[in-house]
Amino acid sequence: MSRRIARILVERLKAVAGIRVDPQNEQFLTFRLNRRLDALGLASYEDYLSILEGPKGEAETARLVEMLVTHTTSFFREPAHFDWLAKTGLPSLCDKGAGRLHPLTIWSAACSTGPELWSAGIVVDQFAQAIPGGLRWGMIGTDISANVLRRAAGAVFSATEMAGIREEDKRQYFLRSRPGVATENGMPIFRVAPELRSRASFLQANLLQPLPDFPLADLVFLRNVLIYFALEDRQTCLGHVCARIRSGGYLLLGHSDSHHGLPPGLTQCGPSIFRKV
Ligand SMILES: C[S@@+](CC[C@H](N)C(=O)[O-])C[C@H]1O[C@@H](n2cnc3c(N)ncnc32)[C@H](O)[C@@H]1O
Known part of the structure; x- marks a missing residue:
């Protein structure tokens, strides 16, 4: 994943959900996104950006948030x-x-x-x-x-x-x-x-x-x-x-x-x- 794409994805996540991810954490980003690219049958992150910017962009952005946000929790956490x-x-x-x-x-x-x-x-x-x-x-x-x-x-x-x-x-x-x-x-x-x-x-x-x-x-x-x-x-x-x-x-x-x-x-x-x- 190029720095430019990482930066665009991270900025979109922050704009929508407030969540900050370091754009240099490419391993995290590619790990979380590769499965989505496979599911959509896309060959490149550029293709993925086109979807984010196209008519289905809003729905895909919601998926992006789902993929990148951390949901760690447990019962009686911080007891x-x-x-x-x-x-x-x-x-x-x-x-x-x-x-x-x-x-x-x-x-x-x-x-x-x-x-x-x-x-x-x-x-x-x-x-x-x-x-x-x-x-x-x-x-x-x-x-x-x-x-x-x-x-x-x-x-x-x-x-x-x-x-x-x-x-x-x-x-x-x-x-x-x-x-x-x-x-x-x-x-x-x-x-x-x-x-x-x-x-x-x-x-x-x-x-x-x-x-x-x-x-x-x-x-x-x-x-x-x-x-x-x-x-x-x-x-x-x-x-x-x-x-x-x-x-x-x-x-x-x-x-x-x-x-x-x-x-x-x-x-x-x-x-x-x-x-x-
Ligand atoms: C790490 S979990 C914390 C769960 C629980 N509060 C706890 O402490 O165990 C963070 C949760 O915040 C949600 N979250 C992130 N950004 C949010 C936002 N802008 N509005 C509402 N929920 C958000 C995530 O989807 C995630 O489920």
């Missing part, structure tokens, strides 16, 4: 956030009426295949069970990628992906494939139980664009996506996300995400945890 949620975040939100005066809403803003959202769901459900009369609550998962959203909503996970979930939570919150049911590698597969699935809805949303309509959130997970953005895109993204947090609600960033670009009106109250005043 201190989930301990904080159970011990501090949820009690404080409920003290202010969330779950009673309005449904408590958790938003996983770059949810990838869903483990972050489902982990939060397990914590909220356990908290809600201990509250006399229970809580009204729900979850929203958004991502730029339609592919990962399909997986998040399907809520099916391999035994390997389930690492990090306690056995008792596996039993309570997941259906397990029956012994003898054929799976890819002979290992069981798991699906989030219907009661938890019924709490969640999923929407495609680019955090750099005006967001679709959905309820204001009491708590937002915006973790491990800002790390890929330049400062101006971080600011845009944070502006969009923070506008959708209720006052008194929380924003959780990833531990590696930069705190630069946070809008005014947020106070830090824990490691990568911010409260909207």
Whole structure:
């Protein structure tokens, strides 16, 4: 891949999704793109550029984003956030009426295949069970990628992906494939139980664009996506996300995400945890 083509592809990715990839990382780019060229029966990257610039350019650009964006995630990733949620975040939100005066809403803003959202769901459900009369609550998962959203909503996970979930939570919150049911590698597969699935809805949303309509959130997970953005895109993204947090609600960033670009009106109250005043 020539430097010129690498640069054009990387610039397009940044313009659409905010994601920065080093154009000199040709190995990464060719590895991710070669399969697409084969699938389209194209002989060269120049031919691929013609598609990106032609009438099917918008759809192909969405595919390009799917190919180049990183979706790494796992259940109970950065576990201190989930301990904080159970011990501090949820009690404080409920003290202010969330779950009673309005449904408590958790938003996983770059949810990838869903483990972050489902982990939060397990914590909220356990908290809600201990509250006399229970809580009204729900979850929203958004991502730029339609592919990962399909997986998040399907809520099916391999035994390997389930690492990090306690056995008792596996039993309570997941259906397990029956012994003898054929799976890819002979290992069981798991699906989030219907009661938890019924709490969640999923929407495609680019955090750099005006967001679709959905309820204001009491708590937002915006973790491990800002790390890929330049400062101006971080600011845009944070502006969009923070506008959708209720006052008194929380924003959780990833531990590696930069705190630069946070809008005014947020106070830090824990490691990568911010409260909207
Ligand atoms: C590394 S994953 C993080 C998943 C999860 N938040 C976590 O911490 O485990 C980053 C996710 O951000 C999504 N993403 C990247 N750019 C985005 C954008 N501009 N708008 C919305 N989602 C985006 C990707 O599709 C990917 O699923």
